[in-house]
Amino acid sequence: MSEFKSDHVDERDNYYRSEAGYLQEHKDYLTPERTAKEVDFLVEVLKLRRNDRILDMACGDGRHVVELLSRGYNISGIDRSKFMLGQAANNLKVANLSTQLRLEDINHLTVQEPFDKAYLIFADIIDFDIDSFLESLHRTLSASGKFLIDFDSIKRVIEYLKINPESSYSFDAQSSTLVKQGESPVKYFSSAEIAKYLHKHDYDLVHIYGDYQGSDYSENDEGEICPRMIIIGEKRS
Numbered sequence: 001m002s003e004f005k006s007d008h009v010d011e012r013d014n015y016y017r018s019e020a021g022y023l024q025e026h027k028d029y030l031t032p033e034r035t036a037k038e039v040d041f042l043v044e045v046l047k048l049r050r051n052d053r054i055l056d057m058a059c060g061d062g063r064h065v066v067e068l069l070s071r072g073y074n075i076s077g078i079d080r081s082k083f084m085l086g087q088a089a090n091n092l093k094v095a096n097l098s099t100q101l102r103l104e105d106i107n108h109l110t111v112q113e114p115f116d117k118a119y120l121i122f123a124d125i126i127d128f129d130i131d132s133f134l135e136s137l138h139r140t141l142s143a144s145g146k147f148l149i150d151f152d153s154i155k156r157v158i159e160y161l162k163i164n165p166e167s168s169y170s171f172d173a174q175s176s177t178l179v180k181q182g183e184s185p186v187k188y189f190s191s192a193e194i195a196k197y198l199h200k201h202d203y204d205l206v207h208i209y210g211d212y213q214g215s216d217y218s219e220n221d222e223g224e225i226c227p228r229m230i231i232i233g234e235k236r237s
């Protein structure tokens with residue numbers, strides 16, 4: 001049985017608090033085929049093994065958790081939306097699977113067991129504090145534990161705003177944040193900044209991918225714009 005272990009509820013996050021928000025908006029995007037391909041990618045780049053203890057950070061409706069469990073992996077999930085965890089619990093039930101789902105904020109992970117692998121895929125993290133996150137992830141990972149963090153890419157968002165000038169979002173180049181009235185700004189990181197943060201928190205930067213097909217990430221002006229910035233890191237032992 002899935003269970004909730006915390007009383008922490010985010011009251012601000014309406015987008016992830018009902019069917020009408022995120023899930024409705026992405027219902028044609030989040031297909032089982034897409035999830036299966038993303039899981040193939042996770043298995044390959046994180047070198048997932050059946051006996052690894054794996055944590056899905058911000059698991060949402062549990063689409064990757066369900067797919068990995070059904071492939072025989074040992075995975076549990078956290079998210080700070082009670083609604084999304086409820087969806088994940090339903091999806092587990094429908095698939096006749098079970099694991100632990102916990103209400104937690106990734107900025108302050110309190111999970112006790114060491115995890116060998118952890119991932120944050122298709123991230124849209126509210127109140128993201130990279131220092132707190134990397135610090136608490138460090139306590140959560142086993143020695144030489146590997147992680148994946150998948151962000152929207154800075155070039156993609158700038159290009160999107162260029163061709164969609166009517167968007168209610170704007171990009172503040174000075175602070176490198178995506179801004180919208182009434183929402184907290186979302187920080188976009190460069191690969192150099194990521195390398196600095198990982199070093200500061202005692203991780204090695206293993207690789208940065210630019211999409212789920214395994215292309216290398218690039219911030220060059222030439223060539224195709226990478227849709228994602230997918231960071232693979234490893235805790236120094």
Ligand SMILES: C[S@@+](CC[C@H](N)C(=O)[O-])C[C@H]1O[C@@H](n2cnc3c(N)ncnc32)[C@H](O)[C@@H]1O
Nearest residue numbers: 016058059060079080081084105106122125126
């Ligand atoms: C875009 S959805 C992605 C969900 C899932 N990873 C997927 O690919 O389907 C983002 C998820 O992050 C969760 N989230 C946002 N901020 C969070 C935080 N600070 N701590 C934990 N979860 C958070 C939301 O509740 C939501 O479920």
